[in-house]
Amino acid sequence: MTRDHQTVVDGVLAGDPRAIARAISLVEAEGEAAAEVIKGVFHRSGRAYLLGVTGSPGVGKSSLVDQLVRAARREERTVAVLAVDPTSPFSGGAVLGDRVRMQAHTGDAGVFVRSMATRGELGGLARATGDALVVLDAAGFDLIIIETVGVGQAEVEISRRADMTIVVTMPGAGDGVQALKAGVMEIADLFVVNKADHDGADRTVAEIATMLGLASYGPQVWRPPILSTVATEGTGVAEVMRTVDAFRAHDSADFGRRRRLRLETRVRQLVSQHLLRHVEQHGLEPRAFAGILDRVVATDLDPYTAAEHIVSGALGPQAQRSDIG
Amino acid sequence: MTRDHQTVVDGVLAGDPRAIARAISLVEAEGEAAAEVIKGVFHRSGRAYLLGVTGSPGVGKSSLVDQLVRAARREERTVAVLAVDPTSPFSGGAVLGDRVRMQAHTGDAGVFVRSMATRGELGGLARATGDALVVLDAAGFDLIIIETVGVGQAEVEISRRADMTIVVTMPGAGDGVQALKAGVMEIADLFVVNKADHDGADRTVAEIATMLGLASYGPQVWRPPILSTVATEGTGVAEVMRTVDAFRAHDSADFGRRRRLRLETRVRQLVSQHLLRHVEQHGLEPRAFAGILDRVVATDLDPYTAAEHIVSGALGPQAQRSDIG
Numbered sequence: 001m002t003r004d005h006q007t008v009v010d011g012v013l014a015g016d017p018r019a020i021a022r023a024i025s026l027v028e029a030e031g032e033a034a035a036e037v038i039k040g041v042f043h044r045s046g047r048a049y050l051l052g053v054t055g056s057p058g059v060g061k062s063s064l065v066d067q068l069v070r071a072a073r074r075e076e077r078t079v080a081v082l083a084v085d086p087t088s089p090f091s092g093g094a095v096l097g098d099r100v101r102m103q104a105h106t107g108d109a110g111v112f113v114r115s116m117a118t119r120g121e122l123g124g125l126a127r128a129t130g131d132a133l134v135v136l137d138a139a140g141f142d143l144i145i146i147e148t149v150g151v152g153q154a155e156v157e158i159s160r161r162a163d164m165t166i167v168v169t170m171p172g173a174g175d176g177v178q179a180l181k182a183g184v185m186e187i188a189d190l191f192v193v194n195k196a197d198h199d200g201a202d203r204t205v206a207e208i209a210t211m212l213g214l215a216s217y218g219p220q221v222w223r224p225p226i227l228s229t230v231a232t233e234g235t236g237v238a239e240v241m242r243t244v245d246a247f248r249a250h251d252s253a254d255f256g257r258r259r260r261l262r263l264e265t266r267v268r269q270l271v272s273q274h275l276l277r278h279v280e281q282h283g284l285e286p287r288a289f290a291g292i293l294d295r296v297v298a299t300d301l302d303p304y305t306a307a308e309h310i311v312s313g314a315l316g317p318q319a320q321r322s323d324i325g
Numbered sequence: 326m327t328r329d330h331q332t333v334v335d336g337v338l339a340g341d342p343r344a345i346a347r348a349i350s351l352v353e354a355e356g357e358a359a360a361e362v363i364k365g366v367f368h369r370s371g372r373a374y375l376l377g378v379t380g381s382p383g384v385g386k387s388s389l390v391d392q393l394v395r396a397a398r399r400e401e402r403t404v405a406v407l408a409v410d411p412t413s414p415f416s417g418g419a420v421l422g423d424r425v426r427m428q429a430h431t432g433d434a435g436v437f438v439r440s441m442a443t444r445g446e447l448g449g450l451a452r453a454t455g456d457a458l459v460v461l462d463a464a465g466f467d468l469i470i471i472e473t474v475g476v477g478q479a480e481v482e483i484s485r486r487a488d489m490t491i492v493v494t495m496p497g498a499g500d501g502v503q504a505l506k507a508g509v510m511e512i513a514d515l516f517v518v519n520k521a522d523h524d525g526a527d528r529t530v531a532e533i534a535t536m537l538g539l540a541s542y543g544p545q546v547w548r549p550p551i552l553s554t555v556a557t558e559g560t561g562v563a564e565v566m567r568t569v570d571a572f573r574a575h576d577s578a579d580f581g582r583r584r585r586l587r588l589e590t591r592v593r594q595l596v597s598q599h600l601l602r603h604v605e606q607h608g609l610e611p612r613a614f615a616g617i618l619d620r621v622v623a624t625d626l627d628p629y630t631a632a633e634h635i636v637s638g639a640l641g642p643q644a645q646r647s648d649i650g
Contacts, residue, residue: 035629038627038628038629039627039629039630042624042627042628043624043625043627044624045624046622046624256622259622260618260622263618263621263622263628264618266628267617267618267621267628267631267632267635268601270628270629270631270632271601271604271632271635271636272597272598272600272601273597273632274632274633274636275597275600275601275603275604275636276593276596276597276600278600278636279596279600292592293585293588293589293592296588296592297581297584297585297588299367299368299369299370299371300368302363302364302367302368303363303367303588303591303592303595304360304363304364304595305364306592306595307592307595307596307598307599308599310592310596311596311599311600311603
């Protein structure tokens with residue numbers, strides 16, 4: 001390990017905010033440095049509780065997260081917030097906004113806030129998010145809140161990283177039915193109807209209850225509660241925190257199972273990545289790849305057969321027959 | 326190839342709707358059958374124009390797509406619609422809705438409609454969407470409309486499969502700014518403000534124009550137009566079609582580049598998949614993998630080192646040093 005990366009690792013384990021920020025930047029870049037950081041800090045991970053907060057833009061997720069941070073701090077729990085945002089090339093607005101918003105906690109060493117943005121494909125963000133959670137976990141935060149922007153499939157993917165997921169909505173805007181359509185109902189362990197002082201809050205609660213009523217739950221199964229909040233005023237936030245703790249107590253058996261599944265996914269991703277790199281270094285000479293690709297573009301060769309050629313070139317012909325399919 | 330799959334391939338190449346539907350189900354399952362179907366039909370692909378239509382739920386994408394189908398049919402172009410939806414375990418509502426909606430075109434052999442839903446992780450949907458587009462392309466459709474639900478990162482990912490992307494929005498609901506936040510501005514080749522008879526349509530157009538104004542475009546660069554429609558009445562749809570054709574003409578140089586990039590991504594995915602399968606068959610005995618995973622769960626071993634062990638076991642120790650990083 002380079003001395004620089006060792007310093008970062010030591011800093012993360014000591015809970016130094018600058019080292020944590022640097023470590024997250026390194027895992028975002030997904031290179032050798034990411035591997036070194038995770039190798040260095042992983043043995044101290046596995047203790048934090050990961051709470052996902054998702055919902056459409058504008059429903060007040062940020063205010064709710066801010067209140068949850070305050071509530072956790074009142075109980076002397078340390079909190080990290082990881083705000084996962086897509087990037088626009090037109091502005092760094094979303095990222096900047098999250099930082100500005102959390103400045104209320106500046107100076108409190110028990111709170112750490114970080115935004116992560118999509119630069120390339122979604123898979124990269126999901127991988128980097130997983131590693132960033134390991135960094136924050138190893139840094140000793142009791143609670144890590146993963147806030148996502150929007151309610152798309154990306155958010156569903158990222159919510160799989162959490163131990164519990166809160167889906168936030170608000171009265172009106174057809175959010176009840178639209179949330180169903182966007183496929184987020186299935187990931188909710190708790191629904192929060194924020195801006196509950198707006199007209200139609202009761203109807204939104206009723207709509208969600210109706211949709212949940214369509215699903216069948218076994219006797220031992222957690223049925224997602226529906227809570228109302230006015231996050232800007234702190235109303236209802238204590239009940240949200242109590243429900244988070246209740247779910248955590250209820251769910252202790254599943255907690256380990258989910259963590260194992262997350263780690264399995266991560267190991268498989270890394271295996272796949274290493275193998276691809278092996279092929280690129282040993283079997284996939286750039287000009288040869290371009291030549292194969294030319295034939296695919298000309299529709300002389302289909303992508304599946306092209307991949308078989310490449311794999312068999314990299315592993316030797318004995319690998320080809322048994323691997324394809 | 327099995328006789329059944331050969332029949333499917335022949336049917337797709339003959340443009341038979343039932344064979345096309347079956348072929349898409351096969352590629353959704355991502356197994357040996359998917360490989361056989363794509364191998365059989367790929368040589369006839371590469372002719373269709375792929376038009377992505379995305380935007381928040383409720384803005385009227387479905388109505389607009391329906392009108393675009395009608396407009397294309399008036400010009401005697403054949404059209405396939407691939408509606409890509411996340412699934413909810415609570416109902417098949419979204420998928421069903423899309424099917425019901427397009428029944429207007431039942432009996433017109435020049436129109437094919439299909440919904441695809443997320444079953445597992447997003448990557449699977451993206452891969453299957455790519456293969457489904459190859460099937461529809463090989464079946465001879467002139468225009469393929471890829472309609473996505475929502476404006477998340479998933480949609481950005483899927484829009485990369487399209488030759489052109491229309492971002493649909495509507496007056497109010499803060500959609501202008503929220504669309505920016507969700508990172509969809511960068512993927513738009515054309516903005517459509519639908520429900521333009523609603524209050525605030527002019528403001529929405531102005532907001533988008535302002536945001537576009539912040540970006541700089543070179544003299545030869547396509548600046549996304551902003552059009553207004555009332556899709557339920559067909560108002561403005563002809564202009565949308567004209568703009569699609571104008572973009573296509575403008576973009577002919579980039580068309581080939583984008584297609585090459587898509588195919589390159591697909592080949593790399595398949596190579597990676599084959600290699601992972603190789604490891605699972607030759608180097609990753611299930612009990613050994615479970616043992617390694619146990620150590621990761623116990624934080625005795627980090628995921629990166631675990632992946633290195635697995636890869637070196639599968640490829641032999643000489644592969645280890647050079648691949649890792």
